Structures are given as C-alpha cells and as structure tokens.
Amino acid sequence: MATEHSKSSARFMIAPAVFVLLVWMLVPLCMTLYFSFADYRPMRNTFDAWIGFSNYASFLTSSSFLSSVMVTLQMVAGILLITIGGGVALALLLDQPMFGQGIVRILVIAPFFVMPTVSALVWKNMFFNVDNGLFSYLWKFFGAQPYDFLSQSPLLSIVVIVAWQWLPFATLILLTAVQSLSSEQLEAAEMDGAPGYSRFWYIILPHLSRAITVVILIQTIFLLSIFAEIFVTTNGAFGTRTLTYLVYQRVLESQNIGLGSAGGIVAVILANIVAIFLMRIVGKNLDN
Amino acid sequence: MARAISHRKKMMWTALAWGIGLLIFFPILWTFLTSFKAEATAIADPPVWFFFDWTTENYTAVLERSNYPLALMNSIIIAVGSTLLGIIIAVPAAWAMAFVPGKRTKDVLLWMLSNKMLPAVGVLYPLVLIAKYFDVLDSRILLVVILMLINLPIIVWMLYTYFREIPGEILEAARMDGANLKNEIIYVLTPMAVPGIASTILLNIILAWNEAFWTILLTTVNAAPLTKFIASFSAPEGLFYAKLSAASIMAIAPILIMGWFSQKQLVRGLTFGAVK
Amino acid sequence: MGRITLDKVQKKFGEVEVIPPLDLTIEDGEFVVFVGPSGCGKSTLLRLIAGLEDVTGGEIRIDGKPATDLPPAKRGLAMVFQSYALYPHMSVRKNIAFPMKMAGMDQAEQERRITKAADALNLTDYLDRRPGQLSGGQRQRVAIGRAIVREPAAFLFDEPLSNLDAALRVGMRMEISELHKTLATTMVYVTHDQVEAMTMADKIVVLRAGHIEQVGSPLELYKAPRNTFVAGFIGSPKMNLLTGATAAKHNASTIGIRPEHLDVVSEGGTFTGRVGVAEHLGSDTFFHVHIPEMTEPMTVRAGGEVGLRHGDTIHLEPRAEHIHRFDDKGLRFACHA
Numbered sequence: 001m002a003t004e005h006s007k008s009s010a011r012f013m014i015a016p017a018v019f020v021l022l023v024w025m026l027v028p029l030c031m032t033l034y035f036s037f038a039d040y041r042p043m044r045n046t047f048d049a050w051i052g053f054s055n056y057a058s059f060l061t062s063s064s065f066l067s068s069v070m071v072t073l074q075m076v077a078g079i080l081l082i083t084i085g086g087g088v089a090l091a092l093l094l095d096q097p098m099f100g101q102g103i104v105r106i107l108v109i110a111p112f113f114v115m116p117t118v119s120a121l122v123w124k125n126m127f128f129n130v131d132n133g134l135f136s137y138l139w140k141f142f143g144a145q146p147y148d149f150l151s152q153s154p155l156l157s158i159v160v161i162v163a164w165q166w167l168p169f170a171t172l173i174l175l176t177a178v179q180s181l182s183s184e185q186l187e188a189a190e191m192d193g194a195p196g197y198s199r200f201w202y203i204i205l206p207h208l209s210r211a212i213t214v215v216i217l218i219q220t221i222f223l224l225s226i227f228a229e230i231f232v233t234t235n236g237a238f239g240t241r242t243l244t245y246l247v248y249q250r251v252l253e254s255q256n257i258g259l260g261s262a263g264g265i266v267a268v269i270l271a272n273i274v275a276i277f278l279m280r281i282v283g284k285n286l287d288n
Numbered sequence: 289m290a291r292a293i294s295h296r297k298k299m300m301w302t303a304l305a306w307g308i309g310l311l312i313f314f315p316i317l318w319t320f321l322t323s324f325k326a327e328a329t330a331i332a333d334p335p336v337w338f339f340f341d342w343t344t345e346n347y348t349a350v351l352e353r354s355n356y357p358l359a360l361m362n363s364i365i366i367a368v369g370s371t372l373l374g375i376i377i378a379v380p381a382a383w384a385m386a387f388v389p390g391k392r393t394k395d396v397l398l399w400m401l402s403n404k405m406l407p408a409v410g411v412l413y414p415l416v417l418i419a420k421y422f423d424v425l426d427s428r429i430l431l432v433v434i435l436m437l438i439n440l441p442i443i444v445w446m447l448y449t450y451f452r453e454i455p456g457e458i459l460e461a462a463r464m465d466g467a468n469l470k471n472e473i474i475y476v477l478t479p480m481a482v483p484g485i486a487s488t489i490l491l492n493i494i495l496a497w498n499e500a501f502w503t504i505l506l507t508t509v510n511a512a513p514l515t516k517f518i519a520s521f522s523a524p525e526g527l528f529y530a531k532l533s534a535a536s537i538m539a540i541a542p543i544l545i546m547g548w549f550s551q552k553q554l555v556r557g558l559t560f561g562a563v564k
Numbered sequence: 565m566g567r568i569t570l571d572k573v574q575k576k577f578g579e580v581e582v583i584p585p586l587d588l589t590i591e592d593g594e595f596v597v598f599v600g601p602s603g604c605g606k607s608t609l610l611r612l613i614a615g616l617e618d619v620t621g622g623e624i625r626i627d628g629k630p631a632t633d634l635p636p637a638k639r640g641l642a643m644v645f646q647s648y649a650l651y652p653h654m655s656v657r658k659n660i661a662f663p664m665k666m667a668g669m670d671q672a673e674q675e676r677r678i679t680k681a682a683d684a685l686n687l688t689d690y691l692d693r694r695p696g697q698l699s700g701g702q703r704q705r706v707a708i709g710r711a712i713v714r715e716p717a718a719f720l721f722d723e724p725l726s727n728l729d730a731a732l733r734v735g736m737r738m739e740i741s742e743l744h745k746t747l748a749t750t751m752v753y754v755t756h757d758q759v760e761a762m763t764m765a766d767k768i769v770v771l772r773a774g775h776i777e778q779v780g781s782p783l784e785l786y787k788a789p790r791n792t793f794v795a796g797f798i799g800s801p802k803m804n805l806l807t808g809a810t811a812a813k814h815n816a817s818t819i820g821i822r823p824e825h826l827d828v829v830s831e832g833g834t835f836t837g838r839v840g841v842a843e844h845l846g847s848d849t850f851f852h853v854h855i856p857e858m859t860e861p862m863t864v865r866a867g868g869e870v871g872l873r874h875g876d877t878i879h880l881e882p883r884a885e886h887i888h889r890f891d892d893k894g895l896r897f898a899c900h901a
Binding site for chain 1: 297298299301302304305306308309310312313315316318319322331333334335377378380381383384385387388390394396398399400401402403404405406407408409410411412413414415416417418437440441444494497498500501504505514515516518519521529532533536539540543544546547548551554555558559
Binding site: 455457458460461462463464465466467468471475476479480 | 614615616635636637641642643645646647649650651652653654662663666667710714
C-alpha cells in the first residue's frame with residue numbers, strides 16, 4: 001500500500017544517506033579536479049591555478065605512469081589468477097563429504113579477517129626474511145640457497161601476500177555458488193554419461209561463471225587500491241609502485257599536488273571502467 | 289542426494305581438505321606460536337615448533353611498553369563508532385527503499401554502490417586539506433566520519449537485502465490482526481529486522497577495523513588505530529619477532545572470532561546480493 | 565453478524581481498471597467462494613474487502629455499516645494468507661495470541677481461547693514451537709487458529725491450500741468445511757481450483773477479468789451455466805463445447821455436453837470416433853475421443869470399467885435433456901429447444 005503519504009516520508013528517510021554520500025563524492029572529487037589543472041606545490045610555495053592539461057600530459061607521458069600501470073595490471077592479474085583458480089578448487093573440495101567440514105572452512109576463511117598491515121608484516125618478517133624467515137629455513141632444509149624474496153621478486157611477494165588474504169573471499173563466494181547447484185542437475189549429467197571432467201566443464205563451470213565474474217569485478221575494485229601491503233613491505237620500491245601508490249607518493253611524499261591530482265583523476269576513470277561492468281551485473285540482479 | 293559414499297573416499301577428502309586448510313591457516317598459527325616464544329627462540333635455526341618454554345612475556349611487554357592500549361582503544365572507537373553512525377543513517381534509508389520502492393530506488397542504490405568504487409587516492413589530498421581546515425587531522429572523529437562514509441554503501445545494501453526478505457504478507461497479517469503502525473513496528477518488523485541489522489553491524493565493524501588506507505595516512509599517534517600501530521612496528525631485522533607476533537595476535541584475535549561468526553553475511557555484504 | 569455488501573466497488577491500479585464497478589452481497593453465515601483463472605481479480609476483490617487495498621470507487625458495508633474507509637484492523641475480519649504469513653519469531657502460542665493481544669483482551673480469556681483453538685485444530689502439542697519447525701499442514705492450522713480466536717465477523721481465505729500437497733489439500737478442505745459448519749461464520753474463500761469451489765461453497769462467484777460472470781450455488785452453476793466461460797470452467801472434466809453444423813442442428817451457435825452426459829452405445833449414436841487416450845480408473849473410465857465435429861478430443865465419462873482401448877471405434881449418444889445451448893454471444897438460451 002504505497003500511498004502518497006508513505007512516499008513522501010520515504011524520501012525523507014532516504015535523504016540523509018543520499019546527502020552525505022553526495023557531499024562525500026562531489027566535494028573532494030571536485031577539489032581534486034580543480035587541483036589537477038593547477039601547478040600546486042606547497043613545499044615550494046608554488047600555486048598557479050590554471051595550467052591547462054599539462055599535469056595530465058606530464059603524468060600520462062612519464063615513464064613512472066606507464067610502469068605503474070604495468071605493475072598494477074600484473075599485480076591484479078596475478079592475484080586474480082591465484083584466487084580464482086584456488087578458489088574454484090577449494091570450493092569444490094569443501095563441497096565434498098568429509099569430517100570436520102565446518103572447522104576446515106573456518107581455517108580457510110581466517111586470512112580474510114587479518115588486517116592488511118599484520119599480514120604484510122608477518123609475511124615480510126617471518127616468511128620472506130632472508131635471514132630468519134621460514135622460507136629460508138625451508139630452502140636450506142632442501143639444500144638450496146636462501147632466496148631474498150622481497151628484493152629479488154618483490155612483485156611476486158606482494159602478490160602472494162594479497163592472494164593469501166583474498167583467497168578466502170573467492171572461496172566463500174564460489175562455495176556458495178557451488179552449493180546452489182542442484183544435485184539433480186549433476187545426477188542428470190551423470191545419467192547422460194558425462195564423466196567427471198565433463199561434468200566440471202559443462203555443468204559446474206558454467207554454473208559458477210556468474211559468481212566468478214562477480215568475484216573478479218569486486219576483487220579488481222579492491223585490488224586496484226591496494227596500499228597497506230606495499231606501504232609496509234617495499235614502500236613502492238623495486239618495481240612495486242602501483243598507480244595508487246604512485247599517486248600517493250606524488251601527493252603526500254613529493255607534495256606535487258597538481259600532478260598527483262591529475263593522477264588521481266586518471267585512477268578514478270580507470271576504476272570506473274571496471275565499476276560499470278560490476279554495476280550492470282548487480283543492477284540486473286535487482287530486477288528479480 | 290542421499291547416496292552412500294564410501295568411507296575410504298570420505299577419509300581421503302577429509303585428509304586433503306584438512307591439509308590444505310591447515311596450510312592456508314599456517315601463517316596465523318605460526319604467528320600465534322611465535323608470540324609465546326622468547327625472542328631468541330623465535331628466530332632459532334632450525335625453527336622450533338611446539339616444544340619450547342611458553343611465555344606470555346611478549347604480551348605483557350607489548351601492553352606495558354608501547355602505545356598498544358591507546359591503539360586498541362582507537363580501533364574500537366573508530367570501528368564501532370563509524371558502524372553505529374552508519375547504521376543510524378542507513379536503517380531509515382534501506383527501510384524506505386525496501387518497503388516503499390519508487391521508480392528511482394534502483395538508481396539510487398546503484399549510485400550509492402558507485403561511491404564505494406571511487407578509488408581513495410582520487411580524493412586523498414582534498415581530504416587532508418579539509419581535515420586540516422577543521423583541525424581534525426589525527427583525530428578519532430575524522431576517522432569515524434570517513435570510515436562511516438566509505439562503508440555506508442555496503443551498510444545500506446546489506447540492510448536493504450535483509451529488509452526485502454521480510455514478506456509483505458506478514459505485515460498485512462499484522463494489520464489484519466489489529467496492529468496499528470506502532471505495534472506493527474514493535475512486535476513484527478523490529479524482531480524480524482534485528483538479525484539483519486546485527487549481521488550488518490558485525491561485518492562492518494570487521495571492515496572498519498581492518499581499513500588500512502585512511503587510518504594509516506590520516507593519523508599519527510593520537511588517533512592511530514591498530515592498523516597504523518602495527519605498520520609502525522618497524523622491527524630491526526629479526527629482533528622483535530615474538531613481540532611483533534604478540535601485538536599481531538592481539539590485533540587480529542577479536543576480529544577473527546567475529547569474522548567466523550559472520551561468514552554467511554560476508555558473501556551477502558560484499559557481493560551486494562549478486563551471489564546468493 | 566457478517567453480512568458483507570459491495571456496492572459499485574471499483575479498483576484501478578493507475579490507469580488499469582482491475583475491477584470494474586461491481587455489486588455483490590454476501591449473506592451472514594454463507595461460505596462464498598471467488599473462483600476464476602489467475603489474474604481475474606479475485607484476490608484483489610478479497611483484499612478490497614479486507615481493507616488491504618483502497619477502493620477506487622463504490623462502497624463496502626459490513627453488517628450494514630460503511631467500512632470503505634476503515635483500516636483493516638477495524639473491520640472485524642480475519643484473513644488466512646496463501647503463504648500463511650505466520651510471525652517467524654513467535655511461538656505458535658504467541659502467533660495465535662497476537663490478534664487478542666492487539667485487541668487488549670485479558671490474559672485468562674486469551675488462554676481459554678488458545679486452548680480451545682489448539683484443541684479444535686490439533687495443535688496442543690505444538691504450542692511452544694516456532695512456525696519454522698512445523699509442516700505445511702500444521703502452519704496452515706496455526707494460521708486458521710490465529711483467525712478463529714478473534715471470533716471475527718467473517719473469515720477471508722486467500723488461496724489457503726495452494727501450498728499444500730494434493731493429499732493434504734483434500735484433508736484441509738474438509739477441515740475448513742467442518743469449521744464452517746461448527747462456527748457458522750461467514751467465510752469468503754478465493755481459489756483458482758473449481759473442485760475446491762464446488763465442494764466447499766454455499767455460493768460460488770465466478771470471475772473473469774474483474775467481471776462477475778455468474779453467482780450461484782454449485783449445482784446451479786453446474787446445471788445452468790450462464791455462458792460458455794462458466795460452462796467450461798465449472799465441472800471436471802471440462803464440458804465439451806461444439807460449434808458449427810452440430811450446434812446449428814440445435815438452433816444454437818455453441819452447444820455444450822458434459823462428459824458424464826454422453827453414453828457409450830454399441831452402434832449408431834450421434835457421434836462416432838476413435839479412442840485416443842483411455843483412462844481406466846476402475847470406478848470410472850474416461851475416454852478422449854477424436855471426432856470429426858471437434859478439433860480437440862471429446863471427453864467422455866463412462867461409469868465403471870468399459871473395455872475399449874486406444875484406437876478402438878466408439879459410438880456416443882448425448883442425453884438430449886442435458887445439452888446446453890448458447891447463442892452467438894456465448895450466452896445461454898433461456899430454455900431447451
């Protein structure tokens with residue numbers, strides 16, 4: 001019974017949330033947009049309100065931009081590969097009959113709840129450290145030379161840390177999707193004579209495709225703005241400077257606000273491209 | 289469904305799943321073990337597993353000698369405060385959208401979601417400027433507000449999906465049974481909405497507790513929560529493993545326990561209802 | 565206590581007229597069934613009576629008093645919903661007590677009525693359970709219990725049996741009929757199942773697209789359907805409708821013959837055809853016969869076991885006194901030719 005009265009009070013109830021989000025979205029973004037056209041370096045007392053697109057030009061043509069985009073892409077792709085592949089495998093594994101399923105599930109999802117700075121520090125010191133890390137002991141145990149992960153393969157190290165954190169997320173969502181697959185469908189496929197791998201390929205994987213897409217999109221959104229893990233481990237050195245980190249350095253470390261703001265706007269645009277796809281999927285789901 | 293599964297097969301799956309589960313959990317387990325070792329034992333070569341002199345001295349050391357209590361307090365205030373503030377703003381909005389849907393409800397929901405996707409660096413400097421202008425840099429109130437804002441879309445969405453599951457016929461039944469609007473809210477709607485609100489609070493406390501961009505960049509000491517505290521735990525190589533572990537365990541333990549209780553809500557909350 | 569009058573009641577959703585102005589009187593103590601295909605407006609009509617939807621025009625009176633603008637709670641009606649709409653967070657006892665609590669009834673009286681209702685509905689052992697722990701049939705009984713304790717002027721049922729399986733449905737059908745006999749309270753019952761309508765109703769209201777097609781007792785509707793729609797809707801299996809030359813022989817544009825009014829004869833007969841599907845139930849035999857006069861197979865009901873099989877030739881003779889004749893608008897001719 002949606003009467004006129006209830007409709008106007010509904011608007012009144014939604015207003016605060018819309019208002020604060022509108023302010024939150026527009027005010028800082030407009031400021032960033034404004035700074036992105038200015039030459040603003042507070043440390044040198046430089047402020048020139050309008051220098052056109054030269055910030056964008058120098059940001060986009062700098063070698064650090066291109067390399068940061070490459071690093072970001074490699075990092076996101078690497079993490080997605082591990083989490084999706086591992087997530088599908090783990091989801092199928094957890095769906096099997098076993099003893100203590102609940103406990104295994106608790107063990108598997110635990111890393112998601114570890115704060116990023118803790119997981120980065122734990123991995124950095126207690127696993128990757130070349131002198132005292134567990135991996136070094138493991139390498140020595142097998143007679144190999146200890147490997148300095150963070151300086152030899154810094155990107156891979158960060159990928160491992162973040163993938164460890166996000167694997168539970170992918171697993172949990174894919175497990176939900178696996179469990180929603182009707183067993184009758186699988187039994188029908190079995191009756192039709194499909195062997196195990198065909199059942200996976202033709203029934204399970206298509207059923208999971210939507211969940212996989214959602215996981216990819218949501219993770220991408222979050223992964224594009226990875227910060228703490230880099231901040232704690234390499235501080236952006238050794239080719240681990242992502243776009244997010246580059247902008248952070250331009251803005252807060254070298255205090256080149258104009259250049260950093262232009263970079264921020266670029267990051268916003270790139271993130272929006274991914275967001276549009278995610279919103280389409282979510283929006284479709286709202287209709288039913 | 290019911291099909292006899294051979295015992296051997298089940299044992300095999302059990303062994304495999306437990307093996308992989310423990311492997312994934314291992315870093316947390318190792319941190320836990322290390323936190324009870326003396327510093328020298330922590331970096332012993334070869335590594336020591338279970339048989340060492342268990343000590344709680346690292347925990348007392350962390351609690352006594354550092355800013356840990358302050359950081360813990362800050363984490364609690366910021367996580368709980370931002371979540372409650374968000375709930376207060378989100379409950380009416382989600383309520384209205386679920387029960388009095390209009391033509392634009394869907395657009396408003398999607399627009400809110402798009403807020404969540406805004407990369408934080410895009411607005412980093414303006415936020416610093418605004419915080420400086422209001423003289424709230426390194427203050428709890430700043431982080432409460434910012435974390436509320438970044439999680440508000442998720443809070444609204446989660447509540448919306450919960451509220452939408454309350455069937456309209458039940459509200460009509462209450463009306464037929466003679467309940468006026470006040471009684472309808474007290475006896476029927478609220479009891480049915482409380483579990484959803486509680487789950488939303490739980491998940492958002494977790495998200496706010498672990499947030500590590502704004503908390504690191506906008507605090508120094510006074511308002512620094514555990515994320516920042518741990519990040520500044522710059523241990524000279526290998527000397528402080530046990531204390532780092534103790535601090536880490538204290539920082540993650542409460543949230544880990546809350547997280548285990550909220551695993552179901554996690555899927556709903558972070559996929560915006562796209563996976564059920 | 566429980567006479568409901570609808571006076572030119574009309575309902576529009578936006579520009580769409582779901583129920584054109586309609587008059588109907590439901591007498592006190594009557595069991596009235598609204599029946600029709602889905603989307604015919606029967607549920608909307610019930611919800612208008614309940615007060616869950618606002619009428620666009622016209623007036624609703626309950627026991628002579630205007631109720632059009634009363635909120636649902638003030639109309640003194642109780643409703644049983646299709647999904648039962650039990651409060652999931654309350655025990656069965658609290659569910660049943662809820663309307664009495666809302667009415668501010670004293671505790672002792674509440675207890676007395678709960679005990680009585682639980683007794684009547686076989687719910688005594690389940691009073692402290694939550695709805696989630698009950699079977700479909702038990703939930704249905706709780707919903708009915710919640711309705712009867714209020715001692716309402718009338719009960720409204722919105723397709724209450726559609727979520728139950730077939731066996732349970734027959735049982736609940738009889739329980740509701742029993743309940744009506746015991747309480748002698750007005751009941752308005754919505755269903756799309758004509759068997760429910762025929763077995764339970766004192767009065768059936770056949771609806772199509774918001775229009776009342778016919779009002780009458782089950783037998784009136786069976787014996788004298790006012791038009792081809794009612795003729796085809798009431799009765800199971802469906803009436804055979806024939807047009808063209810066959811109908812013209814009876815000076816009608818359509819004639820209708822019920823399956824039970826066709827006799828299988830050894831030779832001759834008005835219709836001759838080939839048996840398609842033969843359903844042997846023991847007590848009855850149903851034949852679906854392909855005849856040149858009809859595009860669809862003609863349904864025939866023969867008492868007992870008749871030994872004809874698929875593909876056999878069959879001769880049929882309708883009973884002349886049971887042939888229904890309809891004019892070119894589909895309306896029934898007043899009397900036989």
